[in-house]
Amino acid sequence: xxxxxxxxxxxxxxxxxxxxxxxxxxxxxxxxxxxxxxxxxxxxxxxxxxxxxxxxxxxxxxxxxxxxxxxxxxxxxxxxxxxxxxxxxxxxxxxxxxxxxxxxxxxxxxxxxxxxxxxxxxxxxxxxxxxxxxxxxxxxxxxxxxxxxxxxxxxxxxxxxxxxxxxxxxxxxxxxxxxxxxxxxxxxxxxxxxxxxxxxxxxxxxxxxxxxxxxxxxxxxxxxxxxxxxxxxxxxxxxxxxxxxxxxxxxxxxxxxxxxxxxxxxxxxxxxxxxxxxxxxxxxxxxxxxxxxxxxxxxxxxxxxxxxxxxxxxxxxxxxxxxxxxxxxxxxxxxxxxxxxxxxxxxxxxxxxxxxxxxxxxxxxxxxxxxxxxxxxxxxxxxxxxxxxxxxxxxxxxxxxxxxxxxxxxxxxxxxxxxxxxxxxxxxxxxxxxxxxxxxxxxxxxxxxxxxxxxxxxxxxxxxxxxxxxxxxxxxxxxxxxxxxxxxxxxxxxxxxxxxxxxxxxxxxxxxxxxxxxxxxxxxxxxxxxxxxxxxxxxxxxxxxxxxxxxxxxxxxxxxxxxxxxxxxxxxxxxxxxxxxxxxxxxxxxxxxxxxxxxxxxxxxxxxxxxxxxxxxxxxxxxxxxxxxxx
Amino acid sequence: xxxxxxxxxxxxxxxxxxxxxxxxxxxxxxxxxxxxxxxxxxxxxxxxxxxxxxxxxxxxxxxxxxxxxxxxxxxxxxxxxxxxxxxxxxxxxxxxxxxxxx
Numbered sequence: 001x002x003x004x005x006x007x008x009x010x011x012x013x014x015x016x017x018x019x020x021x022x023x024x025x026x027x028x029x030x031x032x033x034x035x036x037x038x039x040x041x042x043x044x045x046x047x048x049x050x051x052x053x054x055x056x057x058x059x060x061x062x063x064x065x066x067x068x069x070x071x072x073x074x075x076x077x078x079x080x081x082x083x084x085x086x087x088x089x090x091x092x093x094x095x096x097x098x099x100x101x102x103x104x105x106x107x108x109x110x111x112x113x114x115x116x117x118x119x120x121x122x123x124x125x126x127x128x129x130x131x132x133x134x135x136x137x138x139x140x141x142x143x144x145x146x147x148x149x150x151x152x153x154x155x156x157x158x159x160x161x162x163x164x165x166x167x168x169x170x171x172x173x174x175x176x177x178x179x180x181x182x183x184x185x186x187x188x189x190x191x192x193x194x195x196x197x198x199x200x201x202x203x204x205x206x207x208x209x210x211x212x213x214x215x216x217x218x219x220x221x222x223x224x225x226x227x228x229x230x231x232x233x234x235x236x237x238x239x240x241x242x243x244x245x246x247x248x249x250x251x252x253x254x255x256x257x258x259x260x261x262x263x264x265x266x267x268x269x270x271x272x273x274x275x276x277x278x279x280x281x282x283x284x285x286x287x288x289x290x291x292x293x294x295x296x297x298x299x300x301x302x303x304x305x306x307x308x309x310x311x312x313x314x315x316x317x318x319x320x321x322x323x324x325x326x327x328x329x330x331x332x333x334x335x336x337x338x339x340x341x342x343x344x345x346x347x348x349x350x351x352x353x354x355x356x357x358x359x360x361x362x363x364x365x366x367x368x369x370x371x372x373x374x375x376x377x378x379x380x381x382x383x384x385x386x387x388x389x390x391x392x393x394x395x396x397x398x399x400x401x402x403x404x405x406x407x408x409x410x411x412x413x414x415x416x417x418x419x420x421x422x423x424x425x426x427x428x429x430x431x432x433x434x435x436x437x438x439x440x441x442x443x444x445x446x447x448x449x450x451x452x453x454x455x456x457x458x459x460x461x462x463x464x465x466x467x468x469x470x471x472x473x474x475x476x477x478x479x480x481x482x483x484x485x486x487x488x489x490x491x492x493x494x495x496x497x498x499x500x501x502x503x504x505x506x507x508x509x510x511x512x513x514x515x516x517x518x519x520x521x522x523x524x525x526x527x528x529x530x531x532x533x534x535x536x537x538x539x540x541x542x543x544x545x546x547x548x549x550x551x552x553x554x555x556x557x558x559x560x561x562x563x564x565x566x567x568x569x570x571x572x573x574x575x576x577x578x579x580x581x582x583x584x585x586x587x588x589x590x591x592x593x594x595x596x597x598x599x600x601x602x603x604x605x606x607x608x609x610x611x612x613x614x615x616x617x618x619x620x621x622x623x624x625x626x627x628x629x630x631x
Numbered sequence: 632x633x634x635x636x637x638x639x640x641x642x643x644x645x646x647x648x649x650x651x652x653x654x655x656x657x658x659x660x661x662x663x664x665x666x667x668x669x670x671x672x673x674x675x676x677x678x679x680x681x682x683x684x685x686x687x688x689x690x691x692x693x694x695x696x697x698x699x700x701x702x703x704x705x706x707x708x709x710x711x712x713x714x715x716x717x718x719x720x721x722x723x724x725x726x727x728x729x730x731x732x733x
Contacts, residue, residue, distance in 0.1 A: 608732025610725050614655050 001052050002063045005082055008049065008092060009135065011042035012128035016121050023117025032107035035120025039103050039127050043096035050093050053084065054491070061085055061494035064137055071140065075196045083137035083200070086491030087270060090335060091134040094342045097468075098259045099127045101461035105350050106251035108457040109357060113249070119159065123255065126152035130260050134267055139188055139198040142268075146184070146232070149261045150177055156256060157248040169247040176241040180231015184268075187224030190217070204274035211278055218278035225272055226282055226289075229265030233319050236293040240560050242316055243300075246308040250353030253308060258315045258349055259342040266322045266338055270331050273496060277329070283414055287327025291422035294320030296558055298429035302436065303554035306363040307352050310437055313557075314389060315345055317426060321405050324423060328415040330408035331496040337401040340472050344388035344398055347465035351382035354454055354462075355441060365437055370446030377454060379442045381462040386438050388469040390431035390524060393517035400473035402427060403516050410512055413500040424519050431523020432530075439532040640681035647674035661716065661723045665709045672702045 015038025023031055053063075062085035071078040103123060110119055126149060133145025158170030192198055194217060195206045211218045229235075234242035245257050256262075269276060269286065276283055294317045301313035318341050325334035355378050359368055372379045388398035406423045409415040504512070530538050541547040553559060579585075605616070647670055654667025676695040683691020713723055720727045 606732070608729035610728050611656055611659075618652055618656070 001049065002058060002084065003065065004045075005049065005063070005065050005084055005135070006067060008042050008046045008096075009082070009128055009131045011038050011045070012124045012131065014038060015124035016128060019117050019121035019124065023121055026117075028111065028116055031117045031120055035117075035124060036100065036103045036107055038124055039096065040100040042127070042131075043093075043100045046092050046096050049084070050089055053089055057491075058084075061491055070138075076140075076192055076198065078138050078140040078198055080141055081137040081199075082135040084135065085495055086493075087267075087335065087495045088134050089491065090339060091267060092131055094339050095127065095130055095134065095260050098342050098346050098465075099123075099130075099255055101464055102251050102255045102259075102346060102350065104457055105254075105353075105461040106249070108455050109251065109353055110249065115159065119156075119249070122152055122155050122159075123252075126156070126256060126261070130264075133264060137200055139191065139200060139203065142200070142271075143185070143188060146228075146264060146268075147181065149256070149264060150174065150181065150232075153177075153245070153256050153261055156252040157245045159248055159252065163247070166247040169241075169244040173241040173245045176238055177231045180228040180238060180265075183224045183231070184228025187221050187228065190221050190224065194221075200271060204272065207275055207278060213278050214280060215278070218275050219282055222272070222276045222279045222282040223285075225268060225275070226286055229268045229323075230289065231265070232268075233262050233265030233323070234316050235265070235289050235320065235323055236296055237560065239293065239297065239316050240557065240564065243309050243312045243557060246306070246312050250308070250349055250356065253312070254346040254349030254353070257312065258345040262315060262319060263322070263338050263342070266319065266326065266334055269323075269326045270335060270496070273326075273331055276326075277497070280414070283327050283329065285327070287324050287409075287414065287419055290320045290323030290325075290327055291419050291426075292320075293317065294324065294426040295422055295429070298426050298433065300554050300557050301433040302429065303551055305366060305555070307356065307365050307368075307437060307441065308349075308363060310365070310433060311345070311348055311352060314348075314430065314433065315341075317430065318345065318389070321402065321423065321426070324419060325405040325408060328409050328412040328419070329497075329499040330405065330412060331499075332492040333401070333404045333408050333499075335492060337405055340388065340397045340401040340469070343465055343472055344385045344396075344469035347381055347462065347469050348385035348389065350458075350462055350465065351378045351385060354378040354458060355382070358454075365440045367447055368441045369444045370442070372442040374446075375442075377459050377462060381466050382442070383438060384466045384469055386434040389434045391427060391516065391520045392524070393520065395470060397469055397471065397473035399517070399520070403513065406516050407509075407512055408499055411501045411504045411509075413502055424515060427516055427519040428523045428526075431520045432527045435524045435527035436531050439527060443532055635681075637681050637685045641678060644674045644678040644681065647671075647677065650674075659724050659726055661709075661713045661725050664725055665706065665713070668705065668709070669702060672698055672705075 015034055018034050018038075019031060026034075062083060064081055064083045066079055066081040068080050069077075070080040103120070106119070106123070110116060113119065129145045129148030129152060131145070133142055133149060136142035136145055154170050154174040157173055158166050160166045188198070191203055195203045195210070197203050197206065207218060207221075231238045242257060242262065246253055248257070276286070297313045297317035297320060301310050301317060304310045304313060318337070322334040322337050322341075325331070325337065355368065355371060355375060356363060358375060358378075359371075362368065384396075388396040391399040391402040393399050406420065406427065409423050410417070410420045542551055556562070651667045651669075651671030651674060654670065655664055658664055658667065676698045679691040679694040679698070681691070683689065683694075716728065717723055720730070
């Protein structure tokens with residue numbers, strides 16, 4: 001059964017090929033059937049494989065499928081092979097379930113858009129590439145998937161290719177992530193050169209044998225891999241592309257820029273954790289970047305007006321939590337948060353998509369209001385997503401994963417109090433900004449009237465995702481521990497080493513477990529007071545000159561764009577302008593100018609007078625003969 | 632029959648050729664231009680015949696037959712062009728062909 005693992009990957013690619021070739025010639029309903037069907041079948045097959053994996057796990061909780069030898073040039077012996085273990089199983093299941101639901105949703109929400117078949121073709125290509133990325137057993141294959149998802153992200157952000165803003169955003173996303181990709185590639189070169197293999201596990205084993213902890217090589221390699229991860233996962237300082245990427249259609253934002261692709265960086269670090277554990281300095285850096293990102297993006301999310309940009313910044317912030325968890329060695333906590341985040345964030349995006357579509361493509365939350373009665377489905381699902389995002393204690397899945405991360409940050413030997421404080425402050429911020437949107441959009445005075453009815457294909461994915469956003473925590477942590485032995489920790493323990501924990505006194509532990517719920521409930525109350533009960537406070541603050549500057553500062557994403565324009569874009573534009581007047585260019589242009597003037601002189605001889613032509617022929621013959629005779 | 636020296640024949644051919652060339656360049660009537668071209672062709676033919684008789688070989692005369700065929704073809708095409716031009720421009724002035732310049 002595991003031998004047919006390749007089918008999981010082949011189905012989305014087949015769907016892509018079918019739609020790319022025949023997409024323009026078949027009916028819209030057929031396009032949707034192929035587009036949703038390919039991924040949904042793949043998800044069903046992955047579920048079968050997953051069930052089998054749990055019932056009778058393969059030896060060592062891992063299965064490797066070698067397909068063919070890809071680049072057999074020693075020392076670069078790249079083999080096209082896939083590896084199924086706890087980590088990649090969780091990844092493919094989450095990716096495929098979320099992708100199928102989002103595709104089902106988009107079969108309805110994209111129905112009025114131009115390029116319906118193109119959309120489904122790209123989405124299937126994306127799913128295929130993402131599966132290659134997470135299943136790859138070889139770093140070169142992983143890199144293939146890594147670049148493939150980058151390409152699909154570019155294509156789908158620029159889906160409305162007639163809109164200049166979308167094109168700009170897609171180019172920005174591609175170029176900014178490219179910075180990280182180059183670092184990642186150099187990291188791969190270093191691995192091949194020094195370890196002689198690209199097999200993930202071979203490389204990790206060799207690295208731990210060859211290099212002592214803290215030696216320069218693993219530091220350099222993991223720093224380069226970390227840079228790649230930062231670019232892909234939109235962490236400080238390369239986070240600038242993700243808010244702009246919201247120019248793409250909402251299902252794209254839900255699938256690529258919230259649930260799956262942006263997690264590739266987290267996956268890469270988790271996959272290469274052996275290398276990162278050899279360099280404690282880089283682990284510390286990962287944690288600090290995560291903490292800085294979750295605070296910065298949380299503050300930025302608090303000021304946004306565009307509902308999708310709020311969600312984009314909250315995605316950046318939540319991935320910051322995952323980086324923080326990775327940095328303190330709590331790998332399974334990071335993967336658990338990825339899983340829960342994939343469900344509630346795609347739920348939030350899809351619910352926001354319903355809101356946006358029913359408000360006539362309006363993105364500004366301050367122009368919405370009181371949508372609670374008119375859009376009950378969107379309201380309840382958005383509320384559930386927000387509860388999970390702000391980690392409402394006990395009832396939401398987000399609580400379990402975030403609490404696990406925050407507790408690990410305190411108790412891990414690699415964590416410390418400052419990081420813990422950042423994480424708690426971030427939890428408070430998360431609750432404030434997520435409920436700010438809920439209160440402004442769904443409560444208060446009704447401003448926009450919406451008429452659009454949502455169909456089953458919209459409501460079903462919302463319902464299923466809400467179920468996971470609430471229940472994933474119970475299902476994975478509590479219930480199976482009693483029934484089948486913990487599903488989650490069992491299969492991940494075979495992949496990751498347990499985090500090194502300090503001794504935490506039981507009293508402190510209880511206190512810690514009480515502070516996180518307090519932070520999230522406190523945040524919700526603050527949001528209720530500031531945005532529903534007494535909006536005057538916020539208005540007065542915004543009138544204040546210092547408040548105005550602060551508001552612009554956070555609204556424009558902490559002025560990272562301005563900084564980069566000043567540091568890189570403008571000097572580059574100036575340099576290219578200067579190089580235009582290069583002396584070499586003068587000589588190159590002289591050739592062109594002389595050819596042009598010669599052409600003008602010769603075209604003067606074309607008078608149209610036949611007798612002059614005859615004279616010219618005669619003269620030419622005489623000259624040629626004279627040359628022949630004289631020489 | 633006395634042998635005509637080849638130099639004399641070549642001089643005669645050159646004179647004929649120059650006469651024809653002068654006619655092509657100087658005259659504006661297309662019919663006369665075509666006549667002049669025939670004269671130039673015959674000058675070339677005369678040079679071939681003179682050379683053939685100098686080395687007592689038949690090649691020169693065979694070449695002249697080819698020139699005759701070419702001249703006939705050229706005359707046919709040329710006269711057809713004259714007819715077309717007369718039809719469209721109502722003149723057989725060769726300079727009127729300059730109006731076709733793009």
